[in-house]
Each structure stands twice: as structure tokens, then as C-alpha cells.
Amino acid sequence: MYPDWQFPTHAGGYGNPLASTYLTPTVANLDELCEKLPTLGAWLRTSRVTFLDRSITFTVPKGSNVVQTFNLTGGFDALVFSRSATVVNAVAPLGAIAPPVYAVLWNTRDQYVEIQVERQGGSVDTEQAPSINNFGLGLDPNKRPSPEWWSGKDLREFTISNNSGADVKVTITFTLVLL
Amino acid sequence: MAIIDPAKQAALVNPAFANYGTAYGFRMTEWLYGDRNSNPFWDQPDKWHTVGRVAFLDRTVTFTSVAAATAGPPIIPTVATQQVNLGGGKNVIVFARMATVVNTVAPVGAPPTYSVLPNEQASFVDLQIQRQSGFIDVELAPIQNNFGFGWKPNIRPVPELWLGNETRQITVSNNGNNAVKVVLTFLLALLDTGR
Numbered sequence: 001m002y003p004d005w006q007f008p009t010h011a012g013g014y015g016n017p018l019a020s021t022y023l024t025p026t027v028a029n030l031d032e033l034c035e036k037l038p039t040l041g042a043w044l045r046t047s048r049v050t051f052l053d054r055s056i057t058f059t060v061p062k063g064s065n066v067v068q069t070f071n072l073t074g075g076f077d078a079l080v081f082s083r084s085a086t087v088v089n090a091v092a093p094l095g096a097i098a099p100p101v102y103a104v105l106w107n108t109r110d111q112y113v114e115i116q117v118e119r120q121g122g123s124v125d126t127e128q129a130p131s132i133n134n135f136g137l138g139l140d141p142n143k144r145p146s147p148e149w150w151s152g153k154d155l156r157e158f159t160i161s162n163n164s165g166a167d168v169k170v171t172i173t174f175t176l177v178l179l
Numbered sequence: 180m181a182i183i184d185p186a187k188q189a190a191l192v193n194p195a196f197a198n199y200g201t202a203y204g205f206r207m208t209e210w211l212y213g214d215r216n217s218n219p220f221w222d223q224p225d226k227w228h229t230v231g232r233v234a235f236l237d238r239t240v241t242f243t244s245v246a247a248a249t250a251g252p253p254i255i256p257t258v259a260t261q262q263v264n265l266g267g268g269k270n271v272i273v274f275a276r277m278a279t280v281v282n283t284v285a286p287v288g289a290p291p292t293y294s295v296l297p298n299e300q301a302s303f304v305d306l307q308i309q310r311q312s313g314f315i316d317v318e319l320a321p322i323q324n325n326f327g328f329g330w331k332p333n334i335r336p337v338p339e340l341w342l343g344n345e346t347r348q349i350t351v352s353n354n355g356n357n358a359v360k361v362v363l364t365f366l367l368a369l370l371d372t373g374r
Contacts, residue, residue, distance in 0.1 A: 048340075050314070050316075051316070051335065051336070051337075051339055052315070052316060052317075052318070053316065053317040053318060053320065053324070053325050054318055055318040055319060055320035055324065057319075057320070081336040082336065084323075084324040084325065085324070086299075086302040086320075086321045086323045086324055088299055088302045088303060088321070091251075091254070092248070092254075092303045092354055092355040092356045093355075093356065094356050095356075099282040099284065099286070099357045100355070100356055100357060101294070102294060102298040102299045102300040102303075103298060103299045104294075104295045104296075104297070104298045104299075105296075105297040105298055105299060105323075106297075137297070137323055137324065138278075138322070138323055138324050138325045138326045138327050138333045139297065139326070139327030139328055139331040139332070139333060140327070140331055141333070143336075147336070171305075171320050171321050171324060173318075173320045173324040173325060175335075175336060177336070177337075
């Protein structure tokens with residue numbers, strides 16, 4: 001499942017320690033690897049791996065669709081670990097008495113709002129389905145089986161379909177890592 | 180400090196990080212013990228085992244009262260910010276984060292009726308975390324997206340290494356119709372040398 005390569009011991013390993021949880025490197029041909037990647041040693045001195053919770057927000061009127069295209073990684077290759085989404089009414093609840101009453105989570109509102117994610121190339125990452133099928137919350141994000149590799153060149157088109165009876169605000173968050 | 184031979188790295192991994200593998204376990208150990216603000220022997224790995232201990236800490240940031248949004252349209256959220264350095268100048272490692280959002284005025288009644296959790300209140304309060312350098316760690320999003328609770332924390336994919344000399348600005352935006360108290364908790368590790 002994972003590529004095989006070995007990390008030269010003299011440099012402490014080229015594999016970023018952050019990845020050690022996710023793969024165990026083994027080597028096939030170390031010399032060949034070093035010949036092909038002469039700048040491998042420079043990796044240790046370039047920046048650091050950093051995590052980012054990237055968010056996009058949509059306001060979707062009832063009974064309508066909103067389509068927007070994004071490059072979530074700003075042109076950089078990135079790894080996506082998990083995703084969360086909240087769906088709320090565009091207007092916060094009021095109460096006849098103070099304080100307002102908030103809907104308990106989880107509820108069926110998320111089943112009336114569908115999300116599709118399609119890559120620029122036409123490949124659909126996430127087929128249209130209720131947001132609750134494919135996204136979690138901060139307390140339990142939807143973690144991918146293995147971190148996903150997103151190309152920095154790829155745009156993604158998000159289609160939000162609001163089949164509920166109220167205007168909603170949808171915020172989607174991706175936990176990703178980039179250099 | 181010079182790069183330590185990988186053959187020696189395994190021996191330097193602090194037992195608190197033994198479950199994270201040799202590579203990252205050593206990186207985490209080095210992050211805390213190799214910090215000159217935390218450890219007088221920061222550049223002498225052979226003495227690290229004599230220095231202090233790794234301590235876990237639930238560090239809290241509180242926004243006592245963030246007023247209700249101005250009713251619209253358009254709705255104008257009320258914004259509050261704080262500058263924090265969770266490590267007090269020391270390098271730290273952040274493992275998880277939790278948050279609660281409650282009304283500033285507790286319910287009354289004999290006995291009072293409390294809302295069931297989880298509920299949508301935290302979905303109407305947005306939060307952003309930005310580093311001093313300008314890099315945004317957590318883009319503006321409902322607290323519900325990025326924080327958990329004590330019984331279900333938002334555990335980071337990999338423990339995050341936060342620099343000791345970097346402050347962070349936390350911005351809270353209240354889109355709801357009542358004033359709220361927001362309490363954020365970060366579960367972190369730091370080097371406790373008694374200093």
C-alpha cells in the first residue's frame with residue numbers, strides 16, 4: 001500500500017517524524033534513491049510540517065443549490081486527515097423567554113443538506129449525499145482511513161443542496177497538513 | 180544542536196512518548212528537552228534523563244462574556260480576541276482540544292432545566308486561531324467543527340509542536356442571540372523542571 005524506501009541513517013532519516021505513525025519505511029535500493037534525489041538532504045532544513053484546519057462557509061437558501069470552486073491548499077500539495085461540518089439555520093434561534101433553546105445534536109437537519117465534492121478533472125471525491133453521511137464534528141471528525149494526498153494544482157467544486165425548509169449556513173472544515 | 184545519530188535516538192525517547200514510535204517519539208522529546216527556555220542542559224542529550232519530567236497540563240483560555248450579535252439583517256457578530264502563549268515561553272506539544280459554550284446567565288428554576296449535550300449552541304460561535312507570524316492554524320469556523328468535549332476531545336492527527344516564543348491570537352465571534360461564556364482547553368505536554 002505504501003511506497004518502499006529507506007531513509008539514510010547518516011542524516012537521521014529523511015522521513016519527517018510526523019509520518020512515522022503512518023508508515024514504516026523499508027528500502028529496496030538506497031543508492032539508486034540518493035542518485036535520483038540529490039537534494040534529499042536539504043529536506044531537513046526546509047520549514048516544518050504544519051497542521052491547518054481549513055474552513056469554507058456557504059449560505060444556502062432553502063430549496064436551492066450553491067456551487068463554489070476552491071483550491072483548499074493554496075497551491076501546495078497537502079495531506080487531509082479528517083473533515084467536519086456544521087449545518088445551522090442562517091438566523092440563530094430566539095426565545096420567547098431568555099435564553100434561547102438550541103437544537104440537540106445530532107438531529108436530522110444535516111440529512112436535508114447534501115454535499116458533493118468534485119475534482120477539477122471530473123473525478124467525484126464525495127458523491128452527493130447528506131452531510132451527515134460524510135462529515136463529522138469537532139468532537140468526532142470523519143477521519144479518513146489513510147491521510148489523503150491532495151495535489152496542489154487541483155481545484156475542487158463544492159455543491160451544497162439545501163432540501164430543508166429554512167435557509168442554512170454550512171461550514172466545512174478539513175484538517176490538513178502542509179509544508 | 181547537532182543532528183543526533185538515529186542509532187542513539189531510540190535511547191533518548193522519553194517514556195511518555197514511547198507509543199509514538201522512535202522517529203516521532205524522539206522528535207517530541209527533543210522538542211521539549213532541546214528547548215533552551217525549558218532545560219539548562221538543552222544541548223547535552225546525555226544529561227536529559229536527569230532533568231525534570233514531561234508533565235501533562237490542561238491549559239484553559241476563557242472568554243468570560245461575549246455579547247450577543249447585533250440582530251440583522253445583516254447579522255453583525257460580536258468579536259472578542261485574546262493573545263495567548265500556552266507554554267509561557269516554553270515549547271509545548273498539543274494533543275487535544277476541548278471547548279464549552281454556555282450562556283453567561285445560568286438557567287434558574289427549582290431545579291433548573293439544562294440543555295442536553297451536544298447541542299447547536301457551539302455552532303453559532305465561530306473561532307479562529309492565528310499565530311503571531313500571521314499563519315492561521317484554525318480558520319474561522321464554528322467551534323463545533325474543531326473542538327470536542329472532555330469525554331470526546333478533538334484529538335489532533337499527530338501531536339502538534341508549538342514554539343515557545345510564538346503567541347497566538349484567538350478570536351471568538353458570537354453569531355447567537357445571547358451573551359456566551361466560552362472556555363477553551365488545550366491538553367498539552369511540557370517539560371517540568373520546577374522552574
